[in-house]
Amino acid sequence: MTSANDQHLVETKINSTQVYAGNFLKVLKDTVRLPNGNVATREYVVHPGAVVVIAMLDDGRIVLERQHRYPVNMVMIEFPAGKLEAGENPQFCGQRELLEETGYSASFWAYAGSMHLCIAYSTEIIHIFFAKGLKQGTRQLDDGESLDVFTMSPDELLTCCGNGMVTDAKTLTCVLWLQNVLSNKWQLEWLAATEQDFL
16 A cells, blocks of 8 residues: 555556466566656566465464475475465465365464565565464365475574574564564454454
């Protein structure tokens, strides 16, 4: 959202061309008018949005995943996450992804906020949820999906962030949230999983 005080910073779209349309992502090339009146181009990826879940066990440990990410050719430590289906409520996406990827369901959920991962070249927005009151079930991985589920204490996770073992941007951001929630600096509103007014 851009306020009236920020209008002197805004770039205005003149026209837009779709360069690529895949099953998951689209690439656009727009011509824009800059605040100084000049014209420039902006190339960016249109992303459907996603959800990430900070799932906390009763003993305080955090549910994490290890998954190979092809574009960077690395096995990454991450919080459970997944993309939104068309028109899907982020709360339901978080519940679905947590169950599918880890086998856990949660009795209580809290919406923490959202983050933009790649603001210079992508529309991607990720909604951050906390989950507690976990119950272990059976994973329901998508066909061809391979990942390991494991747990860490918050301190162990923080150490992995500090020593470079965790480099995933959404996970690093979520660790900031986790630290502040655990220290009671940032407050959450917890709702039962059946309630539908997170967003």
